[in-house]
Amino acid sequence: MEHQLVSVVDFGGQYTQLIVRRVREQGCYSEMVPWQSAAEHIRDRKPSAVILSGGPKSTLGADAPDLDFSVLEGIPTLGICYGQQLMALRLGGLVEKSPAREYGRRHLGKTEPGSFVSVLNNDQVWMSHGDKVTAVPPGFQITAHTETCPVAAMENVAAKKYGVQFHPEVTHTIDGRALLKRFLFDIAGLKGDWTPQNFIEDTLKSIREQVGDGKVLCAVSGGVDSSVVAALLAESVGSQTTCVFVDHGLLRKGEAEQVRETFTKTFHPNLIVINAHDQFFGELKGVTDPEAKRKIIGENFVVCFERNKAVLQAHDFLAQGTLYPDVIESGSPTASKIKTHHNVGGLPDWMKLKVIEPLRWLFKDEVREVGRALGLSSEVVDREPFPGPGLGVRILGEVTPERVKIVQDADWIFREELLKTGLNKGIWQSYAALLDVRSVGVMGDERTYEQPIVLRAVTSEDAMTAQAFPFAFDFLEHVSNRIVNEVDGVNRVLYDLTSKPPATIEWE
Numbered sequence: 419m420e421h422q423l424v425s426v427v428d429f430g431g432q433y434t435q436l437i438v439r440r441v442r443e444q445g446c447y448s449e450m451v452p453w454q455s456a457a458e459h460i461r462d463r464k465p466s467a468v469i470l471s472g473g474p475k476s477t478l479g480a481d482a483p484d485l486d487f488s489v490l491e492g493i494p495t496l497g498i499c500y501g502q503q504l505m506a507l508r509l510g511g512l513v514e515k516s517p518a519r520e521y522g523r524r525h526l527g528k529t530e531p532g533s534f535v536s537v538l539n540n541d542q543v544w545m546s547h548g549d550k551v552t553a554v555p556p557g558f559q560i561t562a563h564t565e566t567c568p569v570a571a572m573e574n575v576a577a578k579k580y581g582v583q584f585h586p587e588v589t590h591t592i593d594g595r596a597l598l599k600r601f602l603f604d605i606a607g608l609k610g611d612w613t614p615q616n617f618i619e620d621t622l623k624s625i626r627e628q629v630g631d632g633k634v635l636c637a638v639s640g641g642v643d644s645s646v647v648a649a650l651l652a653e654s655v656g657s658q659t660t661c662v663f664v665d666h667g668l669l670r671k672g673e674a675e676q677v678r679e680t681f682t683k684t685f686h687p688n689l690i691v692i693n694a695h696d697q698f699f700g701e702l703k704g705v706t707d708p709e710a711k712r713k714i715i716g717e718n719f720v721v722c723f724e725r726n727k728a729v730l731q732a733h734d735f736l737a738q739g740t741l742y743p744d745v746i747e748s749g750s751p752t753a754s755k756i757k758t759h760h761n762v763g764g765l766p767d768w769m770k771l772k773v774i775e776p777l778r779w780l781f782k783d784e785v786r787e788v789g790r791a792l793g794l795s796s797e798v799v800d801r802e803p804f805p806g807p808g809l810g811v812r813i814l815g816e817v818t819p820e821r822v823k824i825v826q827d828a829d830w831i832f833r834e835e836l837l838k839t840g841l842n843k844g845i846w847q848s849y850a851a852l853l854d855v856r857s858v859g860v861m862g863d864e865r866t867y868e869q870p871i872v873l874r875a876v877t878s879e880d881a882m883t884a885q886a887f888p889f890a891f892d893f894l895e896h897v898s899n900r901i902v903n904e905v906d907g908v909n910r911v912l913y914d915l916t917s918k919p920p921a922t923i924e925w926e
């Protein structure tokens with residue numbers, strides 16, 4: 419099925435990805451396109467609507483990102499911030515430099531009755547601009563202004579061209595969603611045909627076409643992305659697919675078994691589990707430096723693949739869980755490049771496999787939706803992000819099987835209590851880490867000299883920043899009591915209150 423497309427032209431704005439997400443949230447498929455290739459893209463793909471993003475440059479500068487507006491004729495177009503200014507300038511209006519930047523919350527006040535922006539019940543909007551439109555192009559009408567911004571919104575209904583100086587995609591524009599809905603459905607007449615189910619049907623078909631009767635290899639980590647990829651492969655080319663899972667012994671308690679079970683029972687039996695506990699623990703012996711540990715863990719994934727070269731080489735395709743943000747970050751949405759997979763630490767050169775990336779158009783939350791629609795359990799779909807080097811970065815100092823067991827047991831108790839109380843739902847990541855110091859305690863009548871466990875739980879949107887979760891003291895005290903009583907080798911429990919920055923989410 420061919421989806422209706424909303425193209426978001428990127429002029430370098432910090433919120434462009436967010437626009438794409440907001441459009442998709444309304445059930446309309448959207449792609450981001452760099453301004454340099456936008457005219458060609460619009461001619462070829464014939465989107466049902468176009469949104470022009472904001473951007474850091476001035477439309478008046480010599481190096482201003484530009485667009486040939488003739489390609490937009492007849493296409494409903496919404497210009498946001500820089501997008502509105504470029505629309506004004508290219509269609510015959512005026513843009514002027516303003517002495518001061520306008521940044522932050524503003525109130526639109528009265529909007530033109532019946533206009534596009536009159537849908538805003540709450541008039542708080544978010545502005546972030548220097549230049550401003552001072553005269554609208556012929557055929558346009560000013561539909562909102564503020565004291566400092568003479569054209570906060572403009573429209574030309576006959577030409578289907580709309581502009582706003584503020585950012586409807588950010589939450590500080592309280593009714594921004596209503597505005598986007600109005601544009602997508604009332605103005606552009608979109609149907610909202612982008613659903614996880616449609617995505618699944620299309621993807622299964624295209625995997626079958628691409629793979630033919632070839633063989634597919636899928637490296638899995640137990641994380642949500644690789645699990646969803648494996649589920650899609652299982653449904654489309656299941657008997658031609660082999661999943662490989664390297665069990666390095668550094669997963670959370672029960673997770674290696676869970677991967678085995680999910681893959682063998684839910685998907686199909688072609689799962690190769692490489693048990694590499696001895697190899698990883700052997701290489702990590704005596705190593706305490708965090709970066710050295712990371713390097714060793716990454717390199718040993720490759721060693722595992724080398725050892726199984728014969729099996730792995732007997733495949734034609736490599737399926738990976740690359741997501742849309744990775745595609746955008748790599749610069750070109752069309753280039754198919756093997757990214758350095760966090761969990762396999764870079765794949766060896768001899769794996770000359772063609773890459774399939776069924777999730778390359780999805781954001782993380784969409785991957786979860788697709789996983790749910792495919793019937794994957796909440797345990798898999800809602801799994802927290804987990805670092806590729808696993809518990810290796812949650813054990814400070816040397817990584818030994820005994821210390822892994824301590825962390826796993828403490829972590830298990832913490833997780834169990836979070837699940838029991840439902841607190842896990844509001845948390846981005848939570849875990850127990852083991853420190854490499856000892857302290858004195860007393861248990862029974864005995865003096866102890868043991869290691870401390872640190873509990874970490876953070877809220878976050880994207881792992882770039884994070885805040886410590888504000889647990890009630892009783893909860894922490896209860897978890898602490900359980901850990902010191904049930905886990906041998908631990909006599910103290912600490913809670914990490916630090917946000918990111920200045921700390922990071924992981925301890926190493």
Ligand code: XMP
Binds near residue numbers: 918
């Ligand atoms: P930090 O600790 O830098 O982590 O705040 C941010 C996010 O990235 C995860 N993380 C990693 N993921 N390999 C990975 O695949 C790594 O080496 C690694 N280090 C950190 C971390 O769990 C958090 O979600």
